[in-house]
Amino acid sequence: MHWKNWLRALLALGLVAALIAPAGAALAAEVSGTGTLKAQGAGTAKLAGDGMVYIARGAGTVWVKGAEQILAEGKGRRTLLRDGTVRLTGYTGAITLIGEDMQISVVGGAIILRAEGSGTATLYGAGTYETANESGTWSKSGTQVGY
Numbered sequence: 001m002h003w004k005n006w007l008r009a010l011l012a013l014g015l016v017a018a019l020i021a022p023a024g025a026a027l028a029a030e031v032s033g034t035g036t037l038k039a040q041g042a043g044t045a046k047l048a049g050d051g052m053v054y055i056a057r058g059a060g061t062v063w064v065k066g067a068e069q070i071l072a073e074g075k076g077r078r079t080l081l082r083d084g085t086v087r088l089t090g091y092t093g094a095i096t097l098i099g100e101d102m103q104i105s106v107v108g109g110a111i112i113l114r115a116e117g118s119g120t121a122t123l124y125g126a127g128t129y130e131t132a133n134e135s136g137t138w139s140k141s142g143t144q145v146g147y
Contacts, residue, residue, distance in 0.1 A: 034118040035132050037147035041111055043125015043138060047104040049147075051117015055095040060108025062088040068099035115147055 039045060047053060055062060057074065064070060065085045072078065073093025080086055085103075088095055097104060106113060115121060123129060123138040131147050 035116075035147050037113075037115040037121055037129060037131050037145065039111070039113050039115075039121070039123055039127060039129040039138075041123065041125050041127015041129075041138050042109045043107075043111070043123065043127065045104075045106040045111055045113060045121060045123050047102070047106075047115055047119055047121045049102060049115070049117055049119015050100040051098070051115065051119065053097045053102070053104055053116075054114045055097075055106055056112035057091065057093050058108065058110040059091075059095070059106050059113070060111075061090075061106075062095055062097075063105040064088070064097050064102060065104075066099050066102040067097045067104075069097070071096040071098075117147075119147060121145065121147065 063081075063085050065083070067086070070078075070086060070088070072088055072091050072095045074091050076091030076093075077089045078086060079089070102119075111125075111127070121129075122142050122144070124140065124142055125138050127138040129136060129138065129143075129145055131145055134145060136143055136145065
């Protein structure tokens with residue numbers, strides 16, 4: 001399957017999964033590998049890697065660098081910073097990021113995200129995460145997990 005078709009398929013699966021994922025509260029965790037990460041919580045989620053990241057509405061502010069596609073639903077503000085980072089603030093809908101070597105930071109009180117591909121995540125605050133191999137909680141100092 002061509003990589004763009006693969007990403008579209010992952011995006012569709014991510015959208016469905018995010019719509020049925022329960023909301024939660026979040027703290028801190030870190031992830032590395034190949035696969036899927038689901039996380040929900042309140043705090044800060046930092047991700048680095050390749051693939052697709054779906055962020056449900058209500059996340060607050062998102063910073064992304066290196067995304068080939070940024071799909072933001074609803075109203076909000078998109079700002080291009082001097083270093084090439086795109087800041088997305090106050091979006092009323094979901095945000096989907098697709099690319100390679102992306103650096104993403106999500107800050108908010110109601111973070112629900114799904115990352116598919118290969119990368120690392122550090123989750124700070126209070127919440128939960130799940131991969132194919134493990135599940136756990138975020139912490140103020142950070143928890144490491146591979147996806």
